Amino acid sequence: MRISVIGCGYLGAVHAACMAKLGHDVVGIDVDERKIADLSAGHAPFFEPGLEQLLQEVQATGRLSFMTEMSAAEGSQVHFVCVGTPQKKGENAADLSYVDAAIAGLAPYLSPGDLVVGKSTVPVGTAARLSDVVKGAQPSSELMWNPEFLREGHAVTDTLQPDRLVYGVHDGSEEHPAVQILDRVYSGPLEAGTPRLVTDLPTAELVKTAANSFLATKISFINAMAELCDAAGANVSLLADAIGMDDRIGRKFLNAGIGFGGGCLPKDIRAFMARAGELGADQALTFLREVDAINMRRRTRVVELTRELCGGSLLGQRITVLGAAFKPQSDDVRDSPALSIAAQLQLQGAVVTVTDPEALGNAARRFPELHYEEFTEAAMNRADAVLLLTEWPEYRELDPYEAGALVSAKRVLDGRNALDARKWRAAGWTYRGLGRP
Numbered sequence: 001m002r003i004s005v006i007g008c009g010y011l012g013a014v015h016a017a018c019m020a021k022l023g024h025d026v027v028g029i030d031v032d033e034r035k036i037a038d039l040s041a042g043h044a045p046f047f048e049p050g051l052e053q054l055l056q057e058v059q060a061t062g063r064l065s066f067m068t069e070m071s072a073a074e075g076s077q078v079h080f081v082c083v084g085t086p087q088k089k090g091e092n093a094a095d096l097s098y099v100d101a102a103i104a105g106l107a108p109y110l111s112p113g114d115l116v117v118g119k120s121t122v123p124v125g126t127a128a129r130l131s132d133v134v135k136g137a138q139p140s141s142e143l144m145w146n147p148e149f150l151r152e153g154h155a156v157t158d159t160l161q162p163d164r165l166v167y168g169v170h171d172g173s174e175e176h177p178a179v180q181i182l183d184r185v186y187s188g189p190l191e192a193g194t195p196r197l198v199t200d201l202p203t204a205e206l207v208k209t210a211a212n213s214f215l216a217t218k219i220s221f222i223n224a225m226a227e228l229c230d231a232a233g234a235n236v237s238l239l240a241d242a243i244g245m246d247d248r249i250g251r252k253f254l255n256a257g258i259g260f261g262g263g264c265l266p267k268d269i270r271a272f273m274a275r276a277g278e279l280g281a282d283q284a285l286t287f288l289r290e291v292d293a294i295n296m297r298r299r300t301r302v303v304e305l306t307r308e309l310c311g312g313s314l315l316g317q318r319i320t321v322l323g324a325a326f327k328p329q330s331d332d333v334r335d336s337p338a339l340s341i342a343a344q345l346q347l348q349g350a351v352v353t354v355t356d357p358e359a360l361g362n363a364a365r366r367f368p369e370l371h372y373e374e375f376t377e378a379a380m381n382r383a384d385a386v387l388l389l390t391e392w393p394e395y396r397e398l399d400p401y402e403a404g405a406l407v408s409a410k411r412v413l414d415g416r417n418a419l420d421a422r423k424w425r426a427a428g429w430t431y432r433g434l435g436r437p
């Protein structure tokens with residue numbers, strides 16, 4: 001099939017490459033000329049395991065190209081909308097200007113029978129509104145919503161082998177003609193057994209925001225338990241292991257630490273609350289305010305613990321922060337708790353050095369006032385305290401004896417509860433975890 005993918009960020013670039021891998025002829029479209037130049041040359045414009053190899057593999061087949069002009073969408077039968085929906089400045093609501101611009105830009109190039117498929121995370125009700133715009137431009141075309149659940153760091157496998165496919169269509173019917181078209185697009189994963197659910201448009205939009213809200217709630221739940229464990233002298237990691245063995249609860253997403261960040265969970269729960277308010281259902285989501293508050297409190301808590309660890313004052317203390325990305329296997333620093341803690345420590349008078357295997361470029365653009373070191377050893381040199389804030393494997397596997405020879409004072413704060421406390425203490429370190437005695 002001929003497919004266009006509008007928006008080539010974390011979601012669209014991966015989607016375009018994966019659609020070509022599934023055998024389709026794909027054009028990726030983005031207004032960012034640098035991104036398009038990178039992608040056209042087979043370079044991933046961001047760090048995502050497996051993406052660069054996949055781009056090169058499918059580009060060699062001639063089935064994948066990238067363009068900056070929307071007119072390149074003309075002639076495709078299916079158009080995926082993959083642009084961002086960031087948080088509006090100064091508000092909780094989502095900024096839909098990129099989605100609106102994508103649909104408005106695409107409208108003149110729609111041919112009879114084309115299918116527009118929304119993948120961006122949008123407030124419920126957006127798809128119905130955009131459907132009118134699409135129908136207004138080309139009455140025999142159709143808009144459906146097909147939310148995306150990919151995780152950064154696993155984006156390629158999550159797209160090629162998703163755990164479910166959700167199709168939102170106007171009448172919520174399996175018989176809707178758009179369902180057959182999208183089944184052809186996803187015939188590979190469907191034949192491999194991926195379950196597929198057909199819903200109406202608002203349910204499909206809500207599936208995504210509900211899923212992210214649940215994940216955020218799970219993380220904040222365990223972080224609230226970490227606060228209690230700290231107060232009671234208990235161990236949140238063992239608590240998580242024990243409750244996670246109940247398969248109604250499950251162990252995944254129960255890692256207590258500095259909390260969630262990234263381009264999705266924080267802004268999605270806020271946009272969800274804002275949308276619920278507009279719908280007159282704000283009471284239903286007031287708990288998400290608490291989820292957000294627990295999450296943000298983690299960052300303040302780490303700053304306070306670091307102050308304690310440094311003997312009561314941060315002034316002039318040399319602090320090394322291991323990890324800048326919002327999670328390992330990513331170079332994304334959007335709302336990264338690690339980076340926000342680093343910046344806060346610096347504001348409070350510490351001398352902060354940040355290192356990360358992939359995210360230093362993005363981090364330096366976001367917080368140019370921090371000091372960055374490419375190599376872990378150099379970053380730890382003469383540190384008064386070391387903070388592990390993103391659990392990259394190389395930090396988890398650090399040798400406490402070798403690390404101890406580099407620093408001025410052997411103090412470590414394990415913001416992800418990723419280190420073996422006993423081993424670090426045995427090597428002479430003062431070890432602090434979060435919710436661990």
Ligand code: UDX
Nearest residue numbers: 148149150151152253254255259260261262264326327
């Ligand atoms: C998330 C959703 O998982 C994905 O389905 C959706 O499509 C987009 O948003 P992503 O933002 O890539 O994906 O990251 P995710 O793996 O969900 O992690 C989010 C944050 O939670 C990270 O900062 C991570 O460090 C943190 N986290 C995760 C915890 O603090 N504890 C955990 O147990 C799990």
